[in-house]
Each structure stands twice: as structure tokens, then as C-alpha cells.
Amino acid sequence: MSKIAKFVVIINDNVIWMQEKALKFYSDLFGAKKEIGEKYASENLSSQKLFKIQNDFSVEMLMVYEGENPLSFMKLNSSRLSNQNLDANKPMGVDHIVYFNPEDITVLFKRAEEVALQRRYDLIWAKAFEINTVLIETLKSLGYEEFNYESDTTRDTNQKQLYFKKSV
Incomplete structure (x- = not known):
């Protein structure tokens, strides 16, 4: 069965699933500093934060499914506020990429690129x-290049974040 990425409707079942998966993903990602991952997930991908998305037309959730089974997800953000100072006419940001298989990352980003082309964005x-x-190696294999972004957000953690971009 092939995997497909599609937009998610923010309903209780989806929100509970995403919150649980985010908590597991970020706890595992930070390993010995598990509490940092738990804090990050609870502050950024809690059910309250996810339900707020349904009222924000510039933020959407994209999820990978295999049949009816959800596997991984990420947040697409087209708001001008989060995409300013990128030297692009119409950029789209991707954030909170929660995955359990590298193949899912590729499926998510390929779909994000299709969406960007349809909506005439010029940068992801x-x-x-x-x-x-x-994630970093997968992004590089998909043609994303690292860049410096002056608005470095180490919020919620003291872990360094890297920024990647790709013209579409």
C-alpha cells in the first residue's frame, strides 16, 4: 500500500493522535534530555495549540497516511509574520515535522512542494x-540548502535549530 500526504481536518481524534505522537517523537529526539522534548511538544503541539490552528487560515497540518492509518505530520505556515525577512516574494514555512520513518519525510515534503507550486509560492x-x-540529511537529499536566518528561535529549548530552503 502506498503512502499519501493530505491535509488534516482538526478534529478531536486527529488532535489526540498528533499530540501523543509529538510527545513521543520529541522525547525520543532529545534522548537523555527527554524533559526538553516533552516540554517542547507540550508547548507547541498540545491539543490547545492544535485546535487554535483551525481558526488560522495561514496554518495547515499535512499528514502522511498508509491506507487509513496516520503515520507522520508537519505544519505548513504561510503567514506573513513567520515568513518575513526571507528575501522571497511568497515563502511558505514548514515546522514541527513529526515522523517515525525517513520515507514519510520525503512524502510530506513532496506534497508540500506540490502545494507550493499550486499556490504560487516561490520558496519553502x-x-x-x-x-x-x-531530517537534515533527507532535506539535503531533496535539494534543500542550509541558510542563516537572523530570527533564530531556540525558544522552548536550548537546542540549536538549522534552517533549510528550496526555491519552487
Whole structure:
């Protein structure tokens, strides 16, 4: 069965699943500093934060499914506030990439690129924690290039984040 990425409707079942998966993913990502990952997930991907997305037309959740089974997800953000100072006419940001298989990252980003082309965005950019080597290597293999972004957000953690972009 092939994997497909599609937009998620923010309903209780999806929110509970995403919150649980985010907590597991970020706890595992930070390993020995598990409490940092738990704090990051609870502050950024809690059910309250996820439900707020349904009222924000510039933020959407994209999820990978295999059949009816959800596997991984990420947040697409087209708001001008989060995408300013990128030297692009119409950029789209990708954040909070929660995955359990590197193949899912590729499926998510390929779909994000399709969405960007359809909506006439000229740039996709993504953040990755420096310790997330699987995501970083996958982004590089998809043609994303690292860049410096002056608005470095080490909020919620003291872990360095790297920024990647790709013109579409």
C-alpha cells in the first residue's frame, strides 16, 4: 500500500493522535534530555495549540497516511509574520515535522512542494533541530540548502535549530 500526504481536518481524534505522537517523537529526539522534548511538544503541539490552528487560515497540518492509518505530520505556515525577512516574494514555512520513518519525510515534503507550486509560492523553508540528523540529511537529499536566518528561535529549548530552503 502506498503512502499519501493530505491535509488534516482538526478534529478531536486527529488532535489526540498528533499530540501523543509529538510527545513521543520529541522525547525520543532529545534522548537523555527527554524533559526538553516533552516540554517542547507540550508547548507547541498540545491539543490547545492544535485546535487554535483551525481558526488560522495561514496554518495547515499535512499528514502522511498508509491506507487509513496516520503515520507522520508537519505544519505548513504561510503567514506573513513567520515568513518575513526571507528575501522571497511568497515563502511558505514548514515546522514541527513529526515522523517515525525517513520515507514519510520525503512524502510530506513532496506534497508540500506540490502545494507550493499550486499556490504560487516561490520558496519553502524548514527548521530542524541540529540533533535531528535524519531530517537534515533527507532535506539535503531533496535539494534543500542550509541558510542563516537572523530570527533564530531556540525558544522552548536550548537546542540549536538549522534552517533549510528550496526555491519552487
